[in-house]
Amino acid sequence: MTRLPVLFALALFALPAWAGESWETVRAQLYGERPMLEGTDVIAVDAPYRTDNDARTRISAQVAAPPGGEIAEVSVILDENPMPVSAVFALKQPQPRFFFETTLRINGPTPLHVVAEMTDGRLFVTEGFVKTSGQGACAAPPGTDPEEALATLGEMVLSVADEVPGDAARRLAELAARLKRLDVDISHPSHSGMQMDQITLLFIPMRYVEQVEIDTDGGGYVEMTGSISLSENPQVSLSVPGTTRRVGVTMTDTDGTVTTAEKDLAGF
Numbered sequence: 001m002t003r004l005p006v007l008f009a010l011a012l013f014a015l016p017a018w019a020g021e022s023w024e025t026v027r028a029q030l031y032g033e034r035p036m037l038e039g040t041d042v043i044a045v046d047a048p049y050r051t052d053n054d055a056r057t058r059i060s061a062q063v064a065a066p067p068g069g070e071i072a073e074v075s076v077i078l079d080e081n082p083m084p085v086s087a088v089f090a091l092k093q094p095q096p097r098f099f100f101e102t103t104l105r106i107n108g109p110t111p112l113h114v115v116a117e118m119t120d121g122r123l124f125v126t127e128g129f130v131k132t133s134g135q136g137a138c139a140a141p142p143g144t145d146p147e148e149a150l151a152t153l154g155e156m157v158l159s160v161a162d163e164v165p166g167d168a169a170r171r172l173a174e175l176a177a178r179l180k181r182l183d184v185d186i187s188h189p190s191h192s193g194m195q196m197d198q199i200t201l202l203f204i205p206m207r208y209v210e211q212v213e214i215d216t217d218g219g220g221y222v223e224m225t226g227s228i229s230l231s232e233n234p235q236v237s238l239s240v241p242g243t244t245r246r247v248g249v250t251m252t253d254t255d256g257t258v259t260t261a262e263k264d265l266a267g268f
Contacts, residue, residue, distance in 0.1 A: 022084060023111060026077055026079065026084050030115075034121075036123045037123060039115075042066065042116060042124040043063050043114050043126040045059070045060070045061045045112065045128050046059070047059050047128050050130070050132070054105065054140070055143070055232065056105075056232070058102075058104075059101070061099070062097070065096045065118055069096070070094035070095060072091055074091075074098060074100065074114065075087070076102070076114055077113040077114070078130075078229055080107065080111070081107045082138050082194065082228065083228045087100075087226055087229070087230070089223075090223045092220035093221050098239055100236075100237065100238045101235075101238075102230065102234060102236045102237070103230070104229045105137035105138050106132050107136060107137050108134065109129070110132075111127055111128070111129050112127060113125055113126070113127045138229070141198050142189055142191065149187075149189040152187040154257050154259030155187040155259065156260075158185075158262075159183045160180055160181065160183070160240075160263065161180065161183070178241075179239040179240065179241065180241070180244060181237055181239060182238055182247055183237045184249055184261075185233070186212070186233065186234050186251055188233060189232055190208045190230050190233070191207045191208065192206060192208070193228065206228065208227065208230055208253060208254055209230055209234060211223060211251070212226065212251050213252075214248075215249075216246070217244060221240065245265050246262065247262065247265065248261070248262045
């Protein structure tokens with residue numbers, strides 16, 4: 001998606017002067033004048049009040065389309081992060097309900113917005129706020145040696161659970177009962193371009209997970225577009241239909257590295 005680099009540049013050179021300006025800028029860039037509907041009954045976000053690890057914070061949400069509707073895309077926006085549009089889930093197979101969870105860097109205290117777009121074009125939004133410990137996670141030194149990280153870069157481990165968790169939205173729990181949860185653990189340093197090599201004192205070039213394509217039973221299902229907000233060795237979890245028997249995952253990073261993984265699911 002071309003909008004991510006545009007917003008990254010915008011965030012670097014037009015930093016907000018007060019709370020709320022970042023969201024209005026991002027909203028205008030992504031959605032123009034399109035109306036946004038209150039998403040309280042559609043989107044339930046699970047985010048910590050304060051992070052216990054700014055560099056690896058779990059953000060998740062349950063999305064349930066209004067009656068008769070289907071979800072086409074879900075976007076996670078950390079308003080004050082250097083790259084605000086942090087993850088976008090585009091559903092190649094629109095669904096009436098969808099769950100995601102991912103590990104993100106939270107660079108500083110920030111409003112959080114999750115936007116769900118329906119196939120009929122309606123936009124629903126819900127918001128929250130995440131406080132941090134002030135580590136400046138996007139510029140924090142990598143947790144592993146950059147050279148060592150290359151040895152396993154792109155390796156993925158897939159696991160599947162029978163149920164999508166409902167703690168984030170008990171009111172939606174019954175809707176998730178027929179879904180399975182797919183966890184994708186990705187080995188990747190996720191360099192933000194803002195981190196400094198502690199030996200050379202030079203900035204480490206930007207390199208992050210750009211796309212994660214999820215296929216189910218041989219067909220396209222969801223394509224996630226990432227950003228520098230993804231944590232080091234990110235985990236991406238999402239719901240898949242309970243009838244799914246095989247999943248395939250393709251990871252592409254900003255340097256063009258492509259890796260794949262597959263897993264068969266139990267038929268009961």
